[in-house]
Amino acid sequence: MPALDQPMAAVCINTAGLSDLKAGYVRDYLRLRNVEATAKLHNITADSMRRRLHECGIKAFQRKAIELGAPYSLTDLANPAQAQERAEVTRMDVVERHRFTEDAAGLKSTIKELTARLATAEDHRASILGLSAVPLEPIFEPVKPISSTANRQACILHLTDLHMGEVINREEVAGVNEYNVAIAKARIARAFHTAGILMTEAWPRGDAPPSALYLFVGGDLISGHGLHPEHAETDAGTAYQQVRWCAESIAGGIIYLRTLLDACYPGLIIPIEVVSVVGNHGRMTFGKPRTKLVTLQSYDTLVADFSEAGTAHLADVQFYRPRGFDAYVSVVGWPMLLTHGDRMGSGGGTGFIGPMATIIKGHRKIVDTEYRQRRPIYKVFSGHYHTTGVSPFGLAGGSGCGYGEFAKSIRADPEPAQQNFVVIHERMGLIRWHPINLGTPEEGSIYEPRGGIVVPLIGE
DSSP, X not given: OOOTXXXXXXXXXEOTTOOHHHHHHHHHHHHXXXXXXXXXXXXXXXXXXXHHHHHTTOOHHHHHHHHTTOOEEEEOTTOGGGXXXXXXXXXXXXXXXXXXXHHHHHHHHHHHHXXXXXXXXXXXXXXXXXXXXXXXXXXXXXXXXXXXXXSOEEEEEEEOOOOBTOOBOGGGXXXXXXXXXXXXXXXXXXXXXHHHHHHTTTSOTTSOOOSEEEEEEOSOOBOOTTSSHHHHHHOOSOHHHHHHHHHHHHHHHHHHHHHHHHHHSTTOOOOEEEEEOOOSTTBSSOSSOOSSSTGGGBHHHHHHHHHHHHTTTSTTEEEEOOSSSEEEEEXXXXXXXXXXXXXXXXXXXXXXXXXXXXXXXXXXXXXXXXXXXXXXXXXXXXXXXXXXXXXXTEEEOOOSSOSOHHHHHTTOOOOOSEEEEEEEETTTEEEEEEEEEOOOGGGOGGGSTXXXXXXXXXXX
16 A cells, blocks of 8 residues: 555546536545545435445445545546646645544544433433333224123112101201202102112213112101191191101102113113111100100101001112111121110200211210120211211211201201212222102202302392
């Protein structure tokens, strides 16, 4: 190989017939005398540049000579004026050629370092943060209906404080609510109809059908004619008539649900379990409520008996009435206690918080005292206070009569007539709570969809 300070033989390069793009490759390569630098200039790989130079007529031995500093000449046969003209003999300085070589080596080193750092970063995402190199794409999968009987779900419809026979005059409560026998029968029917919708049409499509329906009848089913002097003046019918009206409505609702469930879930047996306790309005004794023979001296027991007689022809409908004032029931494995709510040991009073303070105290006291009797309780179901709510220890039911004269006299929270419907999951416990509103706008301003704002009529 000749020394760098000695002239080399000129390399003749013919650019005839080359396109402007290929001629540009040749010109830039001859100027830079380095394949890597030329490839970077055109944003392609070095192998691609070598292949394109080869297509332009610059062979490997010519590239080697040019990169070592050999002079070159350009011949363009397509241009007669320049056909014989020799290009200026140029020779790259040793220092300049060394600089280009060092630049190419530096670029290779930088690329290698950046590749290593990128690999380290990806390993950090995967091993430490648990992230994948490529972000995951969301995948939509339709919910598949479950046909198995695993993870049973039972429904509870809690009927309490229906006060059949009580009459609430709309004018005496400023148009907020109204109640009489006809409205009472209609509201009980709405409770059963809405429960049927929640168990069929509105039941989650991906869930197995309900395994059972528990009808919790929580007492104060009738107003109790003659129990209070003012009720004796305004109530409709006698206590025996109120018992009949209430029993007919409850038995009719049970027959409706039995027929509906059999039609919507053919071939599947969904039992209806009716659990009944007594309240304070249905007692036959006057004065202070008694603690002995409580169920045997209450019209609420008679309502349950008449309801059972009216549904005796139905299959898979069972009634349970405890001798005491509490009912201890297992719902898909969860222990529940049903009580009216007047014997929770939490005292009375409302205070600024309202009846929920007394209800929470009562639920907590029941859970504690029952546990000491070796009876654990998951949820307490109570009524009596005409207040719908959920405490950490149970659920409070509303009423069928709604806001009345007594509630207004103590400035109680004006709650509409409503009852509780809940779903208990075999593994997760309480999963759904649906308060059922029983009233319609024709029965009071509180049932208006927008709240029924009342404006004064006097002075217009």
